Amino acid sequence: SYELTQPLSVSVAQGQTARITCGGSYIQSKYVHWYQQKAGQAPVLVMYRDSKRPSGIPERFSGSNSGNTATLTISRAQGGDDGDEADYYCQVWDGNTGVFGGGTKLTVL
Amino acid sequence: QVQLQESGPGLVKPSQTLSLTCSVSGDSISSGTSYWNWIRQPAGGDLEWIGRIYHNGRPNYNPSLNSRVTISTDTSKNEFSLKLNSVTAADTAIYYCARADTSPFWYFTLWGRGTLVTVSS
Numbered sequence: 001s002y003e004l005t006q007p008l009s010v011s012v013a014q015g016q017t018a019r020i021t022c023g024g025s026y027i028q029s030k031y032v033h034w035y036q037q038k039a040g041q042a043p044v045l046v047m048y049r050d051s052k053r054p055s056g057i058p059e060r061f062s063g064s065n066s067g068n069t070a071t072l073t074i075s076r077a078q079g080g081d082d083g084d085e086a087d088y089y090c091q092v093w094d095g096n097t098g099v100f101g102g103g104t105k106l107t108v109l
Numbered sequence: 110q111v112q113l114q115e116s117g118p119g120l121v122k123p124s125q126t127l128s129l130t131c132s133v134s135g136d137s138i139s140s141g142t143s144y145w146n147w148i149r150q151p152a153g154g155d156l157e158w159i160g161r162i163y164h165n166g167r168p169n170y171n172p173s174l175n176s177r178v179t180i181s182t183d184t185s186k187n188e189f190s191l192k193l194n195s196v197t198a199a200d201t202a203i204y205y206c207a208r209a210d211t212s213p214f215w216y217f218t219l220w221g222r223g224t225l226v227t228v229s230s
Binding site: 102 | 148161169172220
């Protein structure tokens with residue numbers, strides 16, 4: 001079965017750039033989607049098809065996918081209640097099976 | 110405004126069957142433009158995809174749960190359901206229903222708020 005590997009945690013100073021990686025075998029051959037989950041809430045789509053932002057997601061969010069690693073980049077990271085602190089999950093399809101990464105907790109210092 | 114709402118018992122005894130329903134408003138599960146999914150998350154744990162169903166009623170399941178899972182639709186009520194049999198404490202989780210859009214990418218565009226199911230005697 002296909003596996004996705006994410007770092008357990010990433011820390012970033014407010015205003016700096018956070019990069020969250022998602023590793024998988026030749027992941028560049030798959031479309032990677034990213035979800036943000038804040039405490040006590042359902043996940044929300046923040047990036048789809050590697051690098052496309054849904055409406056309402058700030059331009060500070062960007063994505064890439066190359067080789068064995070996909071990356072979600074958050075520029076000018078924000079703290080606070082409406083900030084970027086959350087768990088982030090990558091997701092792909094392996095045939096007809098949905099696969100999620102283990103999630104990365106982003107802390108904004 | 111499209112909304113998904115999970116419903117069902119919050120407590121299930123071990124070895125019994127977990128049954129949940131996802132009611133869809135603002136969209137038709139028969140439209141043929143979306144897959145309808147179940148996803149779960151243990152407390153403090155990671156997301157796990159359980160399975161999905163298309164408008165033609167053909168489901169796909171996570172191989173790790175395949176033998177215990179059934180997902181079905183009720184188009185007259187515009188809802189889809191999950192049944193997971195022979196449950197154990199390991200099935201205790203928040204269960205989400207979600208809509209996946211845009212063939213062939215199928216990203217989850219809309220989620221329900223989730224419902225907690227506890228497996229305990």
